[in-house]
Amino acid sequence: MTNPQPNTAVDHSETPSIAEAAATTEAVIDNVETVIIGNRAEIEHIVVALFADGHILLEDVPGVGKTMLARALAASIDCSFKRVQFTPDLLPSDITGVNVFNQKTREFDFQRGPIFANVVLGDEINRAPPKTQSALLEAMEERQVTTDGTTRPLPEPFTVIATQNDVELGRTYELPLAEIDRFMKKLRLGYPTPKEETQLLERVSGAHPIETVQSVASAEELLRARETVKTIRVSEPIRVYISNLVEYTRQNATLGVSPRGSISLMRGAQARAMLDERSYVIPDDIQTEAPAVLSHRIRTESGTETNTSLIRRALEAVPVE
Known part of the structure; x- marks a missing residue:
């Protein structure tokens, strides 16, 4: 290398x-x-x-x-x-x-x-x-x-x-x-x-493929x-959608998603759109990336619900405008 x-x-x-x-x-x-x-x-x-x-x-x-x-x-x-x-x-x-x-x-x-x-x-x-x-x-x-x-x-x-x-x-x-x-x-x-x-x-069964x-x-x-990922367009409604999702976590968890998390979600969605050969982000990109990008950034009260279920609930509750 x-x-x-x-x-x-x-x-x-x-x-x-x-x-x-x-x-x-x-x-x-x-x-x-x-x-x-x-x-x-x-x-x-x-x-x-x-x-x-x-x-x-x-x-x-x-x-x-x-x-x-x-x-x-x-x-x-x-x-x-x-x-x-x-x-x-x-x-x-x-x-x-x-x-x-x-x-x-x-x-x-x-x-x-x-x-x-x-x-x-x-x-x-x-x-x-x-x-x-x-x-x-x-x-x-x-x-x-x-x-x-x-x-x-x-x-x-x-x-x-x-x-x-x-x-x-x-x-x-x-x-x-x-x-x-x-x-x-x-x-x-x-x-x-x-x-x-x-x-x-x-x-x-033979040599390991990693070799x-x-x-x-x-x-x-x-x-x-x-x-190229940075050139993928993120429209105003999509940015609002991201902001509303992370705000939902801040209102419903002990520790919500940080601004670094919202930036990561946007970047991940841009790369996802690029993979699908689109020049713009759609809500599906956000919904695909959100569980992996957001779940580990929040803290919920012990015994209430998991981080993953809270993100799932946020995706169901927050409308796409």
Whole structure:
């Protein structure tokens, strides 16, 4: 894979058409499906988030393919990839990097951590304590890392894909709300059907397909496609619809959706429209993206209803004007 490049401006004259960007997106989805059986809807959600410049949190039981899906997605883009296994003894500097004294030059050299990659897989992120998890906050929001008073930009594109173990809760830490809110989407894969599992067993009976995955898009193509996403029109009624949805959560939950969440919903809907080769967002785009984008950003009173059911209720109650 190529080395991560510093932040550079995208040449808007090379912004691909909606059809070209959609074709690139479909190619990545199809490529991931050569590794992951089933879960087409979830794969689409993840790739849409990637092309909307968002981060993804995968939460589920062990062994359902969360890490493999993240690896397949990273392998589908010709860019740098780093994997961080989160453990209780992991330090923030293990992620961001550290200054090391150079005996020859008698100066400190900065040794970059794995966060300096285009795609960063944080495996079982909730196994590390909150102090270590907080090392991701600045990186995810501002695309930069500050160590010892020096701020360094991260490469572009930059995406964090994190997995979370939701079974062994006694051996894990709860993610800070500020960190959860920085993930555009939170998704679950679930168990495969018997038919899908049979296909899975056939596919991995020899060499695992992840070992032969080839990239189908470059980092530059991803960046240019993200510019295409920004050209998708969001009309005033659609913006009002988004605002009313998030307002509903604020009125009916202990903690409602933040403005960052409403922006993420709009960006996700734009990328969804691009995938469908439309130049404008429609209510269906909002309704498709809302559960994955909004559910993890709210808190309901214990024992009342789940986050997912509240979002479902919001979609039923809020009219499209």
